[in-house]
Amino acid sequence: MRKIFFIIISSFLLLSCGNTEYFEGIAIPARQSSRGDYGLVNLKGELVVDFFIDQKPSLMVDGVAHYKKNGEIIFINTEGKEIKTKFTETLHFNEEKALVRREDGKLAFIDKSFNEFIRLDDVESAGNFSEGLFKFKDEATGLWGFKDSNGSTVIKPNYNGVSAFSEGLALVHQIIDKEKQYGFVDQTGKIVFPLSLKYQSIGSFKNGYAIFERNDFKGVLNKNFEEVFKSDEWREIYPFSESYTTVEGNDREFGLIDTEGKYVIKTREKIPLRFYNGLSLFYNVSNRRGGFMDIERKVEIRPEFIEGLPFLSNGAWVKDGSQWAYIDKDGDDVKSATNLKIRNLFHEGFSESLFTRNSAINLDETISSTFYDFESMFDYFIDPDSGIMFDFNNTLKQEYFDELYKKFVDQDTYKSIALDENLISALPAWEKRMDSYRLFESNLNFDKNFQFRLRHTFKNPIKSKKSQELSDSNELRSVRLNLSLKNKAINKGSEIIDRISEALQKNNFDLIKNSRNYKTLANKDKTKTFKISRNGNYLTIELNLVSHAKEN
Template identity: 30%
Template sequence: MNKFIFILLLLSSTFLYSCNTLTGGDGTGTSVGAKSSGDKEGTALYKVRDYYYEDDYSYEGGGIDFLDYGFINKKGEVIVEPQFNLVSSFSEGLAAVMVGHATGYINEKGDYVINPQFDWASDFSEGLAAADTDGRTGFINKDGEYVISPQFDHAYPFSEGLALVLIGNSYGYINKEGTIVINPQYDFASSFSDGLAMVEMNDRVGFINKEGEYVVNPQFDWANDFSEGLAAVHVNEKTGFINKDGDYVINPQFDWAGDFHHGLAAISIGYKYGFINKDGQIVINPQYEWAEPFSDGYALVLDRSDKYHFINTDGEIVFDNEHGYDWATSYSNGLAFIIDYDFETGIDYEGYIDKEGNLIYRYDIEGWPYIDAYFDEYY
């Protein structure tokens, strides 16, 4: 994967921030004041951004000059003012932030815990984070010290005690001492999930255990990681699901399938998306142009008019703003990010809604035609 693209993806997951009116750009950010539902205060932060426009900006011409990122809490109050070029979500109490071309880490108060110094860095996972210096990747602790020296062409966060690393053109796995425990030999691979990892050799995909032994021999065109005990696999242009013994639990019959969450998985039949249960029964008919996995009890779906809605496990739209949203992301820790148009004011805005659909944070933006390009990079 191109390392620059990796940085953009890595430093973008869901979003955190709110309460005060933001200044310094042409937009305004406000806390709407709706009560939050769910988590305790301070346990989750969400990314937000502040837009700065070119001097010759107009709705028809000009464009966005740059963006600053900060964080809100679940009430929509600004906890960390927008000031960073890119940010990741908080993980294990820290968030990666990029200032200029250097990446460091802040705590939930916005204070630097590790000063910006790395070319890029991942989220913390199992106490360590992958970090790059001079084109080589190693792992740092929460003091910013390398505990595994930069030596890999690329590395991914630890998962279930092992980390996926790239040496040359081959993928393998290391332990927390930095010792290679599964030799680099795979053309592609994923991190361990549910005790198994997906690996690819010679255009065939299978699954290995932590000893590097094949549990499911390479035989598929592609496969997802295991989730809730099952993995989606694609063969002969159809997708089904296997268990950890490699046996089909749901025969290949779908054009595409996602992971199981909340006991349901998104599938597509003839370019329409719906959901199945673990018996392979369709429980929400394929009717959408796209569907995301269930998260926090809701799934994000796209209708035929290119509007986003949230449905529950019964397939019911749980709330609506009359016409759906122009853009949205799945719920995470009780909030979902949305972009929409205010018909009363004629202004585009982005913000966060809670599980009842209440807007708890709003930031007015200009020049919708110019937002799309940034979306591909930052969301």
């Protein structure tokens, strides 16, 4: 496949003589040498942020760029000020808001002051704001819906997938009998185009039209959801930009069509055509260089560039040899920009998004939550003062173990095991261990991220010789908790061990032995030891009591 010398950008076609400014607030990462620091330049050929950034920043959108350092997001504004945060991921700003992942793994939205104004506690994934709403994936159901700037659900999560709102409509789909059914909803959630199997794919509306694929045909829908035209002669139709768009023929050459599907330029070009300020980049096969032509295919700027961007302002960035220059419509260098001596202009993601989506960024990009509820798990199982699920004042009561396990087992299973709702009665007379796995024959689900097995070991048989109750003269020797890490807790074993160890050390325990996958702690009087170990995504946490005395 030939190397395309540029990635074209689509918005809307302009055939007038005047210059239109496109995409205010956008700046592209640039570098003056292969080992130099990074800066940001805009589409007017101006330096927005000087070359001082030691890691490649993102595209600047809404006047804000970002990069990650030591796992944390740093934002950069148009003044070159760096704003350090504890966020671990972020999307671009859009509509003056950005989706971020917090240090605890939860998702949130921040404003241009970098303050959180929405926290998404029960959301699995989300996307950025578009036309006042953002899409979200519900943690409980795994389905998608939309929320507003107050965090209120506007469209309930009923769909297997949704696209960001565009021109007042959102593309949605449901999977029924393993097949996708596509439709459109408005901003109230009303289905304005019923879901059906008619189309294999549909795109979002751009400039009043949506691209569809049905059988071997590619075509276009209007806002009345009527098929305006279709053809089996095209491999691809790109989103409309005003009244024209590019098509790729079955011969893999490109042409330009109007809103009736009629050719303006037949499929003879080697790269897609997109016109900005009356000009489009084109590729000359004979010298393998690109130049600019008008809609009549008249060459306005000779093909002498190996890479370039369209005329998005009063000029265009082009690469001639090893350096980028900024040229005007006569093809002459704009000295103030060319003198920046830019060797690398990192425009690829920006260009691709504008060409395929008619936007500077991919509004369908999402971030997923990585939050797992360590605190709830820790608080339920571990008391840093007395042990793992062990209360000296209550463990020797009959109802203790029933209350402990009942919430994790379905009612029928529980009743079949616990005679008269008494788990102790299910134990053999000689049994010294209360083991959840032996009772229920499986690990139990604490939540979606943790499965557990819990075992209490006593000095003597658990049952009293005279009744189905705990012996009041018994003594606990150890408690073992086995945790199996699932979903978002997978590969978090070392982190969880560290968090448990830190919590214990804040109370009565000292760290005795320490390695990445194994830790031993003991309380001040050495009567209790904690051993925490890891084998892959399986943790063992064991409390041993050296001697036992009831707490006062």
